[in-house]
Amino acid sequence: MGGRQFAHLGTMELERGGVLPDVRIAYETWGRLNEAGDNVILVEHALTGDSHVVGEAGAGHASPGWWNSLVAAGGPVDPDAWFVIASNVLGGCQGSTGPSSPAPDGRPWGSRFPYVTVRDQVAAERLLLDRLGIARVAAVVGGSMGGMRAIEWAVTHPDDVDRCIVLASTPSATADQIAWCQPQLLAIRQDPAFAGGDYYASDRRPDAGLGLARRIAHITYRTETELDERFGREAQLGEDPLRAGDRGRFAVESYLDHHAGKLARRFDANSYVVLTEAMNSHDVGRDRGGVQRALGRVRADCTVVSVDTDRLYPPRLSDELHAALPVSRREHIVSDFGHDGFLIEEDQVGRIIRAALERRRS
Ligand SMILES: CC(=O)SCCNC(=O)CCNC(=O)[C@H](O)C(C)(C)COP(=O)(O)OP(=O)(O)OC[C@H]1O[C@@H](n2cnc3c(N)ncnc32)[C@H](O)[C@@H]1OP(=O)(O)O
Ligand SMILES: N[C@@H](CCO)C(=O)O
CATH class of the missing domain: 3.40.50.1820 (Alpha/Beta hydrolase fold, catalytic domain)
Known part of the structure; x- marks a missing residue:
């Protein structure tokens, strides 16, 4: 089935x-x-x-x-x-x-x-x-x-x-959970493409805000030790921040970028806001x-x-x-x-x- x-x-x-x-x-x-x-x-x-x-x-x-x-x-x-x-x-x-x-x-x-x-x-x-x-x-x-x-x-x-x-x-x-949600909500709402939530008729989507919200949330979903053991101070391949200037990324940054992009492709920013507020109501x-x-x-x-x-x-x-x-x-x-x-x-x-x-x- x-x-x-x-x-x-x-x-x-x-x-x-x-x-x-x-x-x-x-x-x-x-x-x-x-x-x-x-x-x-x-x-x-x-x-x-x-x-x-x-x-x-x-x-x-x-x-x-x-x-x-x-x-x-x-x-x-x-x-x-x-x-x-x-x-x-x-x-x-x-x-x-x-x-x-x-x-x-x-x-x-x-x-x-x-x-x-x-x-x-x-x-x-x-x-x-x-x-x-x-x-x-x-x-x-x-x-x-x-x-x-x-x-x-x-x-x-x-x-x-x-x-x-x-x-x-x-x-x-809890206060801590609500606190972690607040910058996520602000990240979405402060994205100019969010347009107060009325962006569906526009060709712009608040992907930047939603992606930022996911990055913040994703860090809280994992642990300090996991991130350190997995990524340490490794640079993303070919993007060493100590050599590549502005365009450099640590591997952990690339990982967060990946999760941000993946969520923005499959999720609606308004739903993220509505569901986050629902969790805060709990x-x-x-x-x-x-x-x-x-x-x-x-x-x-x-x-x-x-x-x-x-x-x-x-x-x-x-x-x-x-x-x-x-x-x-x-x-x-x-x-x-x-x-x-x-x-x-x-x-x-x-x-x-x-x-x-x-x-x-x-
Ligand atoms: C179409 C769909 O996605 S349906 C999904 C439905 N919704 C859900 O599943 C929600 C719940 N799921 C989740 O929140 C998450 O997906 C989780 C918890 C299951 C992810 O857990 P994990 O299996 O540990 O994945 P992890 O955090 O290691 O991420 C793996 C991804 O990071 C990528 N990645 C790892 N290191 C890096 C790096 N340095 N730079 C960029 N990307 C990286 C991997 O390539 C992998 O990509 P993929 O997921 O596109 O294959
Ligand atoms: N990674 C999970 C955790 C939320 O609790 C999700 O995105 O649904």
């Missing part, structure tokens, strides 16, 4: 006010819904991910998935047993309604796209599952921004989530009497996973989440790669998810 499908979910009223008419959500599925309807696994992507969890030959996708080994026959999530659903988040740019989608007047939303919270994104996913005739999920799993949606699912729909697996995430966005305790009380109502069997070297979502945040959840298991990924370890360490992630799925609710 796999292959992108679309659901039209009608009008959504948003948490902070504002209305989105004719919300469309792009999604992919693997496996089959069983008769009891109790084998659904909802996979939640991170900031620049999408519904394409797994790449499949012949499914019309040139790109691999972002958790490619997760869903596979005999793998951690076997599509013979489970019905896996992954959607592109509300506000995104991979098929779901976002700032580049047409507004009712036919022009792209651009600067008019409303503020969207993680709760709005989960509300859209709930509508999607309703549309697919699915009342409950056997597991919701996600990392980073996907982990925010996973934990929101467990808090918002405590009776409908059997298991919740949260990787490299947090019960609420606080499971908002209007629920605080984080402890909100998490106290979770009924799912939870697995809380951190990456030992994650400097952006440090393990202490997973400790807090774990401590406040009524039923929770704490797992650790050991990685040289920092935050991105939840994407890169597929073997460890796979083992943890397999074990969580095999565990029966007590």
